[in-house]
Amino acid sequence: MIRHLIGITAVVATLALPAMAQAQGVPGGVEHGSREGERAAGPLGAVVGGVVGGVVGGVSGVLGIDQRPRFRSYVVEQRRPSYQYSGDAGVGVVLPESGVTYYDVPQEYGVHDYRYTVVNGRTVLVDPRTRRIVEVVE
DSSP states (O other): OHHHHHHHHHHHHHHHHHHHTTSOHHHHHHHHHHHHHHHHHHHHHHHHHHHHHHHHHHHHOSSOTTTHHHHHHHHHHHTOOOBOOSSOOOTTOBOOSSSOOOEEOOGGGOOOSOEEEEETTEEEEEETTTTEEEEEEO
């Protein structure tokens, strides 16, 4: 039974990894990995694919590694005002309902589900439905 489980895990990881590298961040990686894993190996594959996808998505972030400096320059050129948040504005922080202005990410960066803002002088990507910071762009 253990060997069967290990075999399924290896197959799911091998099949799902290339597709998950395209996913956007941890949430996108988990969702995409779970979908691909379930397709390849059923419910167990969905669990394994979700975990692997989250890790891959977390490493690559919402913006691709090569896009971060260019996007950061874009934001600096836009001269957006910085919202002053009383705590550390890191990944997972939920921003307040009022006082924060969110901006669309240009299509050229391939980020469709998130907006950006500047918090404490740092550019952050935010899920507009939850106001949760999903990536700090540095």
